[in-house]
Amino acid sequence: DQQVKQNSPSLSVQEGRISILNCDYTNSMFDYFLWYKKYPAEGPTFLISISSIKDKNEDGRFTVFLNKSAKHLSLHIVPSQPGDSAVYFCAASFRSEKLVFGKGTKLTVNP
Amino acid sequence: EAQVTQNPRYLITVTGKKLTVTCSQNMNHEYMSWYRQDPGLGLRQIYYSMNVEVTDKGDVPEGYKVSRKEKRNFPLILESPSPNQTSLYFCASRRRGGRVGQPQHFGDGTRLSIL
Numbered sequence: 257d258q259q260v261k262q263n264s265p266s267l268s269v270q271e272g273r274i275s276i277l278n279c280d281y282t283n284s285m286f287d288y289f290l291w292y293k294k295y296p297a298e299g300p301t302f303l304i305s306i307s308s309i310k311d312k313n314e315d316g317r318f319t320v321f322l323n324k325s326a327k328h329l330s331l332h333i334v335p336s337q338p339g340d341s342a343v344y345f346c347a348a349s350f351r352s353e354k355l356v357f358g359k360g361t362k363l364t365v366n367p
Numbered sequence: 368e369a370q371v372t373q374n375p376r377y378l379i380t381v382t383g384k385k386l387t388v389t390c391s392q393n394m395n396h397e398y399m400s401w402y403r404q405d406p407g408l409g410l411r412q413i414y415y416s417m418n419v420e421v422t423d424k425g426d427v428p429e430g431y432k433v434s435r436k437e438k439r440n441f442p443l444i445l446e447s448p449s450p451n452q453t454s455l456y457f458c459a460s461r462r463r464g465g466r467v468g469q470p471q472h473f474g475d476g477t478r479l480s481i482l
Contacts, residue, residue: 262409290470299371299457299473300410345410354425355471357402359409 259283260348262358270366275333277361279346282327286348290355291320291331294343303344304331336365369394373458373474380448381482388443388477390458397463399441400425400471401433403454410457416441417463448481455479 261280269275279289287308292300306313306320306329313320319332333340346358371392380386392399400415402425412425416435430452432444441460445452455478459471 265407292470292473297475299459299475301473302470305470347410354412354415357410359407 258359259286260346260356260358262344262346262361264361265359266362266364268364268366269336271338272335275331275336275340275363275365277331277333277344277346277363279329279331279358280327281329281348283348283350283356284324284327285350286356287351288349289320289322289329290347290349291318292345292347292357293340294345294360300345333363336363338365338367341365369472371458371460371472371474373456373477375477376475377478379480379482382449383447386445386448386479388445388456388458388479390441390443390474391439392441392458392460392472393439394460394462394472395438396460396472397438398471399435399458399460401431401441401443402457402459403427404457404476405454413443413456445479448479450481453479453481 259282290305291303293303294300304315304318322329341364343360343362345360347355349355374389397418401413402410411427414433416422458474461469461471
């Protein structure tokens with residue numbers, strides 16, 4: 257049973273526009289959510305996170321929104337830049353050391 | 368520079384030949400883990416370790432062993448590799464305690480091909 261789902265394998269946007277990456281989860285006990293970015297031939301790098309007690313966290317061009325009732329979170333990138341082209345992983349945890357990852361969404365930002 | 372170092376980065380080997388992928392971190396992190404990444408399946412945890420001499424199974428531990436004799440090192444051992452273990456492997460570490468869900472630092476990956 258996949259607890260963290262990223263239903264869009266890929267997303268393509270124009271430079272300067274908004275990128276919205278979505279993630280759904282099934283376990284209501286998750287209390288911390290993270291987004292990682294991964295370039296080819298590199299390991300994932302931490303991007304932004306949000307605690308379940310918040311509904312929004314912002315860091316520069318990146319904003320994560322959490323809707324607990326819908327068990328849904330999204331990552332907004334505004335404005336999108338070609339260097340943002342990467343695979344984005346959503347991850348969730350529940351008061352433990354284990355992170356559960358989604359399958360990833362490949363974002364392509366076209367110049 | 369804070370980093371997680373994996374070796375080798377690439378390895379092609381044959382079925383049944385024991386291999387070890389090393390992982391070392393220089394951040395004094397208590398928690399370390401191994402993941403494998405496969406197309407369409409994302410990142411799946413193989414094993415993790417909360418501290419020295421404390422290890423536990425993740426989601427896909429079959430066919431793998433780990434050890435944690437020192438805080439900085441967390442090797443992944445494939446005693447008898449099989450083709451279904453062909454994958455991209457990542458080691459990660461992070462500090463324990465403090466804020467829940469502290470982000471993990473990942474190595475750059477090891478691509479294993481088992482023929």
